[in-house]
Amino acid sequence: MSKVLSKLPYEVQTEPVTPLSVLSLDGEVVNPDEMPELTDDQLKEIMYRMVFTRTWDDRAVNLGRQGRLGFYAPVSGQEAAMIGSEYALNKDDFICPGYRDIPQLVWHGLPLYQAFLYSRGHQHGGQIPEDVHVLMPQIIIGAQILHATGVAMAFKKKNEKRVAITYTGDGGSSEGDFYEGMNFAGAFKLPVIYVVQNNGYAITTPYAKQTAALSVAHKALAAGIKGVQVDGMDVLAVIKAVRDAAERGRNGEGATLIELLTYRYRAHSMADDTTKYRTKDEEAEWAPKDPLIRFGKYLESKGLWSEEDTARVKEEAKATVNEQIKKAEAVEKMTVEGLIDSMFETTPQHLEEQKADFQ
Amino acid sequence: MAQMNMKEAIRDAMRVELKRDTNVLLFGEDVGKVGGVFRATEGLQAEFGEDRVFDTPLAESAIGGLAVGMGIQGFRPIAEIQFVGFIYEAMDQMFIQAARMRYRSGGRYNSPIVFRTPFGGGVKAAELHTDSLEGLAVQTPGIKVVIPSNPYDAKGLLISAIRDNDPVFFMEHLNLYHAFRAEVPEGEYTVEIGKANVVREGSDVTIIAYGLMVHTAVKAADELEKQGIKAEVIDLRSLVPLDIDTIVASIQKTNRAIVVQEAQKTSGVAAEVIAQINEKAILHLEAPVLRVAGPDTVYPFAQVEDAWLPSVARISAAVQKVLDF
Numbered sequence: 001m002s003k004v005l006s007k008l009p010y011e012v013q014t015e016p017v018t019p020l021s022v023l024s025l026d027g028e029v030v031n032p033d034e035m036p037e038l039t040d041d042q043l044k045e046i047m048y049r050m051v052f053t054r055t056w057d058d059r060a061v062n063l064g065r066q067g068r069l070g071f072y073a074p075v076s077g078q079e080a081a082m083i084g085s086e087y088a089l090n091k092d093d094f095i096c097p098g099y100r101d102i103p104q105l106v107w108h109g110l111p112l113y114q115a116f117l118y119s120r121g122h123q124h125g126g127q128i129p130e131d132v133h134v135l136m137p138q139i140i141i142g143a144q145i146l147h148a149t150g151v152a153m154a155f156k157k158k159n160e161k162r163v164a165i166t167y168t169g170d171g172g173s174s175e176g177d178f179y180e181g182m183n184f185a186g187a188f189k190l191p192v193i194y195v196v197q198n199n200g201y202a203i204t205t206p207y208a209k210q211t212a213a214l215s216v217a218h219k220a221l222a223a224g225i226k227g228v229q230v231d232g233m234d235v236l237a238v239i240k241a242v243r244d245a246a247e248r249g250r251n252g253e254g255a256t257l258i259e260l261l262t263y264r265y266r267a268h269s270m271a272d273d274t275t276k277y278r279t280k281d282e283e284a285e286w287a288p289k290d291p292l293i294r295f296g297k298y299l300e301s302k303g304l305w306s307e308e309d310t311a312r313v314k315e316e317a318k319a320t321v322n323e324q325i326k327k328a329e330a331v332e333k334m335t336v337e338g339l340i341d342s343m344f345e346t347t348p349q350h351l352e353e354q355k356a357d358f359q
Numbered sequence: 360m361a362q363m364n365m366k367e368a369i370r371d372a373m374r375v376e377l378k379r380d381t382n383v384l385l386f387g388e389d390v391g392k393v394g395g396v397f398r399a400t401e402g403l404q405a406e407f408g409e410d411r412v413f414d415t416p417l418a419e420s421a422i423g424g425l426a427v428g429m430g431i432q433g434f435r436p437i438a439e440i441q442f443v444g445f446i447y448e449a450m451d452q453m454f455i456q457a458a459r460m461r462y463r464s465g466g467r468y469n470s471p472i473v474f475r476t477p478f479g480g481g482v483k484a485a486e487l488h489t490d491s492l493e494g495l496a497v498q499t500p501g502i503k504v505v506i507p508s509n510p511y512d513a514k515g516l517l518i519s520a521i522r523d524n525d526p527v528f529f530m531e532h533l534n535l536y537h538a539f540r541a542e543v544p545e546g547e548y549t550v551e552i553g554k555a556n557v558v559r560e561g562s563d564v565t566i567i568a569y570g571l572m573v574h575t576a577v578k579a580a581d582e583l584e585k586q587g588i589k590a591e592v593i594d595l596r597s598l599v600p601l602d603i604d605t606i607v608a609s610i611q612k613t614n615r616a617i618v619v620q621e622a623q624k625t626s627g628v629a630a631e632v633i634a635q636i637n638e639k640a641i642l643h644l645e646a647p648v649l650r651v652a653g654p655d656t657v658y659p660f661a662q663v664e665d666a667w668l669p670s671v672a673r674i675s676a677a678v679q680k681v682l683d684f
């Protein structure tokens with residue numbers, strides 16, 4: 001009879017993790033070891049961007065109602081996740097966004113009027129300037145995860161010290177492409193950062209019905225890459241986590257999955273009604289975690305920010321949005337001829353003939 | 360000139376391009392050490408190293424998406440999908456992401472990618488290994504679709520495809536890999552994508568085909584010749600763009616045509632060719648243009664494969680029908 005050689009547990013074990021926070025709800029530093037290095041000017045710049053983005057989001061929703069924007073997915077609540085993660089990157093790092101991730105593109109250099117054009121369904125919205133390293137937002141959930149993986153492989157092959165970052169939601173982390181991408185990144189040790197903004201819902205489906213995994217971050221284990229969970233309402237924690245991940249990528253240590261726990265205040269898009277699937281209690285629970293309030297308190301305690309600053313930035317943001325939407329509206333309309341010519345580098349004869357129908 | 364079969368010609372095209380341009384990369388499942396399940400890439404990893412020719416994990420969508428990501432960063436990927444039936448897993452990346460990159464970005468980015476895949480019946484392969492799925496690609500705006508029928512074309516078309524800044528779906532008929540050898544020039548040459556080839560001249564009827572069916576059509580034409588019927592045979596070589604001019608010129612001469620495809624009959628490439636003939640040459644026709652195709656069933660298990668596929672007899676019968684109209 002064969003002998004039992006060991007009594008090691010043979011069932012794979014995992015345990016819950018505690019998300020990384022740097023700031024308490026009162027804006028006090030509770031985790032000084034994880035405090036990212038930032039100058040006072042940088043701290044103010046981050047606040048500026050968050051307030052600006054909140055205002056722009058409010059305006060965008062209004063513009064949408066007026067019919068001046070097309071598809072738009074609101075971002076309020078997710079400023080720390082979006083702005084912090086972009087702020088942690090270098091300018092030549094590459095962003096592969098999902099449909100909601102417009103702020104990252106804009107703060108990475110995409111002119112705001114082009115973001116509006118994208119929303120309005122104009123091709124010029126996706127015509128990214130040469131020195132801006134982003135793709136246009138992706139509609140197919142998960143597809144961008146693979147593009148980032150390919151971009152990261154390109155960086156690695158070219159020996160460039162750059163990283164690719166890609167964003168999806170908790171819903172997106174259920175897609176096959178999410179697993180395929182992380183698995184490739186693990187197998188090839190690629191400098192890529194997979195950010196999941198877990199805002200609790202995929203349209204209306206709550207996280208609990210999305211997956212039975214202990215956390216999204218745990219999904220990194222299966223791909224053999226690093227997984228971390230971060231308080232996504234705490235901009236300093238987000239910056240710290242993304243900087244660490246970027247450094248690992250640049251040092252050849254491979255990919256990281258970052259789950260950012262966050263909350264979107266508005267509906268998924270302009271079309272759905274949150275009262276059908278969310279409770280007042282839940283909203284009240286998230287309200288004090290607001291990244292602007294929390295980080296604002298921290299800055300105020302350091303004498304770096306005041307209510308007047310917020311008011312000033314809001315005015316500035318409103319003026320900029322007005323000017324940029326006008327600029328977008330002034331861009332010449334797309335034509336079917338132009339559309340046809342964008343299918344191939346050289347338009348083949350059959351498409352040249354089809355153009356004639358529209359002239 | 361060397362004698363090569365189609366597989367060797369395809370391999371030679373990749374070798375020439377891997378050598379010429381360091382941005383050309385080759386990857387897919389098992390393409391490295393063994394050179395792919397058909398050995399089409401044999402020896403290329405040994406010659407160009409694992410950095411340029413590499414195996415990927417088993418995930419078609421990721422193979423497609425990797426190619427898209429690398430393509431926008433200046434590489435020119437040749438991505439192999441091991442068998443045609445697995446393109447469904449990669450369809451988003453091939454037909455949505457790669458094919459509309461130029462459109463979505465207003466021309467800022469492109470997809471200089473070749474997606475290679477073996478396909479085609481008559482080899483008694485496992486289910487979903489041989490189907491003719493070119494119709495799916497042809498319905499997709501923004502991707503070129505190329506199907507060579509012989510070693511010379513295969514090499515020249517593949518080199519063109521690799522140099523093309525748009526995505527190309529390059530389908531290699533399994534039954535042609537080893538079917539015969541032909542003269543293939545050493546080194547570089549290209550065959551233009553979008554130009555059909557009149558492989559046999561004739562004056563009574565035009566038979567339009569591509570891939571393996573070109574050879575079946577030529578055999579049918581040989582048979583018909585014995586009865587005094589001179590059939591012209593056109594090899595489309597590329598389905599997108601389609602060389603309708605060559606087809607129309609032939610029909611102006613013969614006034615009759617049939618289109619042969621292995622794929623199921625409905626809404627496929629043959630239907631498209633006939634629609635375009637209607638648009639451009641209806642007054643030259645003496646009879647309706649007929650299709651010879653597989654029936655609208657799933658591609659069958661090996662037992663009935665030979666009967667299912669278009670044959671010389673079915674082609675000849677269709678020709679008789681248009682002649683007797």
Ligand SMILES: Cc1ncc(C[n+]2csc(CCOP(=O)(O)OP(=O)(O)O)c2C)c(N)n1
Pocket residue numbers: 100139140141142168169170171172173197199201202203268
């Ligand atoms: C492949 C695919 N399936 C379905 C959809 C439709 N859809 C758009 S957003 C969405 C939910 C996404 O949820 P999540 O990933 O959590 O992102 P969030 O918007 O909450 O940040 C769905 C199902 C889509 N765009 N793409």
